[in-house]
Amino acid sequence: MAIVHIPTQLRSLTGGAEHVESPGGNLKQVIAALDSAYPGMAERLLRDGSLSPSLAVSIDGAFTNRGMLAKVGPQSEIHFLPAIGGG
């Protein structure tokens, strides 16, 4: 089960929990499972079925480039972050 770190502003959906476990072999499955356990999560994280453009996701410390199909391992750590760039 992957460990999903819940951003502060989404903890109202998880009853205050800061980390939750979630099954799923890829990001899409993990988010779907999260949404089942904590209704409303998908609506906040996604836009038109893809990750919201204002968010980035890191799996095991690295930003992923595979979007919703990014593989998630049995003990992966997932973080959702504001998207950043540079100048």
Added chain:
Amino acid sequence: MPRKSHLQTTINGQPVEFLCENRQSLLEVLRDELRLTGTKEGCNNGNCGACTVLMNGVPVNSCLVLGVEAEGAEITTIEGIADEAHLHPIQQCFLEDAALQCGICTPGFIVTAKALLDRNPSPTEQQIRFELANNLCRCTGYDKIVRAVQHAAERLQEAAN
């Protein structure tokens, strides 16, 4: 259309004639009429030095000189610094010392540095910084530019001896 004036000058050692409107700056004439685009426009009001050329040996902001003021003048632009065989030692030192990053200010600095070293072959660091203060660079922080001018001065002195 406004009438154009007919001017005769010497540019980089060659006689050059051109037509220009009274409202055109020397910078505009060099870049747009004569296709000498090595001299750059950064601000068009004399505050950045990217347009520096030598007019009768003296560095000027060509954006503040009217084309019609160039009558009879001897003008040196960046295109006239190297000779047919070699880069000028200032140019060579800029490359070896990595004194440029985006390169847009580089022509102005090289022309200014040439005028400085022609007049004062052994400048101190402060004298170099003072002379270059009219040329803005946003990329390098000036450190490597000053060092390149110092090295060029040494090289020119060695060649003279």
Added chain:
Amino acid sequence: MAERFKVIGTRPVRHDGADKVTGRAIYGGDLQLAGMVHGKIVRSPHAHARIKRIDISAAEKLSGVLAVVTAADLPDLRDKVADLGEGSVNLAHLGANVLAHQKVLYKGHAVAAVAAVNSHVAEEAAKLIRVEYEPLPAVTWVLDAMKPDAPLLHDDVYTEDMAGGRAGEGTSNVSKYLLFEEGDIEKAFASADVVVEREFKTASVHQGYIEPHVSTALWNHDGHLTIWTATQGAFTARQQTAELLQIPVSQVTVVPCEIGGGFGGKIPVYLEPVAALLSRKCRRPVKMVMTRAEVFEGTGPTPGSFVRVRLGAKKDGRMVAGQAWLAYDAGAYPGGMIGPGCMCVFSCYDLPNYKVEGYDVVLNKPKTAAYRAPGATQAAFAAEQVVDELAERLGIDPIDLRLKNAAREGTKRVGWPAYPKIGLIETLEAAQRHPHYRAPIAGPNRGRGVATGFWFNIGLKSSASASVNPDGTVTLIEGSTDIGGTRTSVAMQLAETLGIAAEDVRPQVGDTDSVGYTDVTGGSRVTFATGLAAYQVGLDIRRQMAERAATLWDCKADEVTFDGGTFRRNGESIGFKQLAAKANELGGPVVGRASVDPAGPTNGFGLSIADVEVDPDTGKTTILRYTVFQDAGKAIHPSYVEGQMQGGTVQGIGWALNEEYFYDGEGRMRNASYLDYRMPTALDLPMIDTVIIEVPNPAHPFGVRGVGETPIVAPPAAVANAIYHATGVRMCELPMSPPKVWAALSKTQR
């Protein structure tokens, strides 16, 4: 790590050097095409106004005018969002920023544009365009814009949180509220022996690149649009332009010219779509060049800000809690740098308890754009001064205090996963050992300050391809526009991989038709990611060359080994050059290719030591001595790494001491020229000494971390700390210009 590189770490002359020092290099403004005409933009004189009417009739009739356009010529972009690789963009906002729609939101906001036979006629025509405005009250200070009675810029902007949820009631100038919280800060602060809290303000500053924006567009009779432009990313310029014009990207080619500086400011498009619209009307190439005033008023400065930071520590120096409250300008449209600001404010420290709140606020200033580590410098100006004050109150050396609390591998950070292997501690230790830190600083009004800085440094996508020439040289085409010499650092990585000299690789930057998709030059990514692509191109070439050798030696390709530029098998050997000469007869031309998308971040840490002298009679601060430290992972070309460190530092010094957008009572910028927007000159500075630390990045074959952005983050705080130690006065407002320093000193003397 034993030095085993032949090319990496050396200092070859850059490949584009001769063109750059002789004036031959073609920048956007140097481009000349047959039939080319010139465009000019009409801009709003008001900081905030409704557009009632635009009358272009007189302009159209002027002899020499070929076309006039307004926002009416752009397609309907409502509700369209584009992903531009570095984050998403609301296209309606981007389009309205390019040509104002219904309202103007800052002085200098583009309203219309005209193309004419030369720039003088275009200027005359621009003056004939009559725009009727209904002026509205304007707001230009971030805290004022947050007040409930502030003039409202948009009727469709609501306060959102990090994940698309609503964080406020009704329409607002606050477009985003971010909150990051861990642990229990109130309990932790209560347990602290020392707590320091301060408030800070910073003004808008501009990237200040010497080359103004310039674009030329030709919308041909066959419907194809070609744009030659100064851009930090040909592919992002193509995508933005295509999205704004609602045409397929296949219809657009962007040719990146040599570029005279960017620093983030040349990532958004401004002129490209306007030049395209004009060209569509007149079918001529339309060149548009901004004036310097237009660059200041009509492009994207970095946010002004208000930041409050509170830090608490035990008397042994261990920090127990941190709290930050940040409000950043977004400029006229939402989407500024508050996210990175929140995530950077405590990024150098291991804080078990924290609460960070951030606000993205629209106001009547140009839409902000990235400026070298966007959002980090404002946060560091605050946090690094609070750390300095904490050190003083605790009686602990400022570097020791930082070492005691330094982020390291495994440290969790605000909003982010734990750090991988990073080089902050090595950087702190290098600074503490350095002669500058131990040198006495004697004399009245003299002081020394230190500060650390951090930037994420991104990965993102890069593509490259290379052909092996019969003489053993290699021609490389890569997609990263070169603003600082990266075509050479990328070429060096290919040369190293092939065991050939740097001079034997000929790098070129391709346009969108000739090279694979490549993300922007920015984010400190090119030497890292495009270098990685060049390395993989090298591996691909080696595979193909091994096949050629296998044909030569009549064996299998996997029996051929390669090391240091030589192919071997069973006692036989052949060098790269010799094999290249035979490649055509041994199987055909060798062309290597690669496309990469490495994960960021690579995490760049730096530190500044600044010695200053403050003149109490004038408030002027002179930098006496400055040393910059930074972990580069691996310096491919040390001269250009030093150059990034020095250049970013000097931008930071300008930001610290003089630069600001000065606004009058009507919300208009009054100093839009290099005379009054005072950037450092050669006379303002000493040499900037550099120390490159190398803690290799495990995620890159040569250990590269990005370097470009981190150097700008620490200097304003380092200089502020130095001014404090020189005068006893802590400056909490940027810039720390002579009038402000003088006033602050005078107050303490009364």
